Each structure stands twice: as C-alpha cells, then as structure tokens.
Amino acid sequence: MQSKKSQIQMAESIAVVIIIIFLLVIGIVFWSGINRDDIKTSQLEYQDLSVIELAKIAAELPELRCYNTNVVTKVNCFDWYKILAMNYSMNSPSSTNKAQVFDYYNYYFKNSRITIQQIYPNDTSVVIYNNNISKQTTLQISIPIIIEKNYGREGRKGFGLLIVEGYYR
C-alpha cells in the first residue's frame, strides 16, 4: 500500500518536472524567436543609420558647393558644373583617372547611389556615385538643395534634390 502511494507520488513529481521542462522549452524557443527579430531590426536600423550618415557627408561635399571668391555663399547650394565634372571623372569611360576617383569616394560612400536631381526649372538627374552591390535598397533620403548655374557673375539658381540610397551588402 505504502509502495503504491510512493509510486503515485513519484509519478506526480515526474509529471510536474516534465511540465516545468516543457514550459521552459517553450519559453526558450519563444525568447530566442524574439531575440532573432530584435537582431534583424537592429541590423536594419544600423543600415538606415549608415544611409543617414552618408546623406550628411554628401550634403557637405566641398567639391560640389557653391563658392563666391572662396567663400561658401549659401547653405545647401551645389554648383551644377561641379556636379557634371564629378559625374564625368567618376563615370565617363574617357576619364583618365576614373578608377582612382571611384576608389577615393568609395571610402566615404561605400555601397550606395548618390543622385542629384534638378527639379526646377528643368527636370534632369545626374548620378555622381553608384556602387549597387546587391540591388536591394535600404533607405532613400531626398534632401532639398539649391542648384546654381554659374555663368560668371551671380548665377541662376534652381531647385533640386540630393537623393541618397543605401544598398544591402
């Protein structure tokens, strides 16, 4: 009688342990699933932050800024002819130092595409840097800018967008 009772108690204890282990396993699986999602989200956040960083660098490029007697005249002003010159030296097949120029900017812009789109008065766009490794874009940032066509004295100013797109590695 005593042996049967202790057998029942043993079975009960085993059942309790099994249930607790079962619940623990479910908890661990659930927790790891949440953690995996968190890691994915933080990876995406990191990619997006790097695009924001790129946009900040591109918006401050001294090579493209409008200067008047060596002084930056306007905030967010880009010289149209400097944009064309950069596009030529980076992308034209006849450019002699194309590879060096690309390598230099690759250090800053990594896997991204930077386009300057003139909106007003005309609609034209110029890609100044393109290194789309995987073709899967992350975040696209469009920064409103002034595009100046300098003909010698005070240039005519139009409106444009500096478009920065990041790509997944």
Added chain:
Amino acid sequence: MRINNNTKRKKTHKKSQMEMFGLSLIVILIIIGFLLFVSFRKTMPITDYKKSYIADETASNFVNSVVNVNPVECVGNDYTISDMLKFCARGDQIDCGASACEIANKTLWNITSRTLVKQGMTFILYTENAKWGDPAAEIELKNGDCTNRERGQVGTIPISLYPVPGHVYLSLAICN
C-alpha cells in the same frame, strides 16, 4: 475499520485534487504571464527616427532652398522667390509679366507638386504677413489634410521687408 479506511481514501483523494488544482493554477498563471509579455511587447511604441529625421531635414532645407530660386518668369534680373514674397508683401510692381504674389504662388506650387506631392508627403506650405491685414491673400499650398495637432516638423524662414518694417514668413509643416 472499513469506515476509517474510506475516510482516509477520501482525504487522500481530496489532497491530490488540491495538488492538481494548484499545478493547473501555476500553468495558467505562467500562460497569462506569457500573454501579458507578448501584448506588452507589441504595444511598445517604436520610435521612428528615420521618419522624424527625413521630415526635419525636408522641412528646414526645403524653405531654405526654395527662397533662393530664381523664377523663370523673371529672366532679365536676379529676383528670387524671397524677393517675390517681399514685393508681394510690400505691394511693389515688378516687370516679370505677372504680379509678384502670382509668380511666388505659381513657382512654389510647381516645385512642391514635383517634390513633396510626388513623394506622397502630407504638408502645408504657407506664408504669414504676405499681405498685411488680408489673411485671405496668404499663400497656402497643401497636400492631404492635417490639423495643428498633427503638424510635425516645421521649417520657417523670415524674410525682411526692409526698408519697410516687418517680416514675411514662409513655413513648411510636414504632417505626422
């Protein structure tokens, strides 16, 4: 003797029932805890820093850039949108084929329709003091509908009416 055995069996039966009840209570409490945790995680607000960064950059850079644009109507001179708003507020006459207010309105609409509207942004671009004492004559361009509460980042640029005292303000509010 038999009665005594029966009461003992009943007691143990009741005890095991209580234990089962306790066990199931623990299991139910754990499940409720899990559910609470999951619902709490789902309702936690995610700060959309990208959206706020883009809205902030757009609002401030848009007004800063657009006031420097030379309208196509004024070919022979260097008038900008800033000048147009100034002339509009002062009621000055200009030689560009239309009034300063009309040119400013048309150019601003042209630019916003090809940028902010195309990007699907909800916004209000408006002037203040463009017509002294006549609020109906102010420029107001908008896409979508947003009340004061929904207005997110706002970029404003003051334009001096010198030599006349006062300022005209051009503001862009990107709505949440």
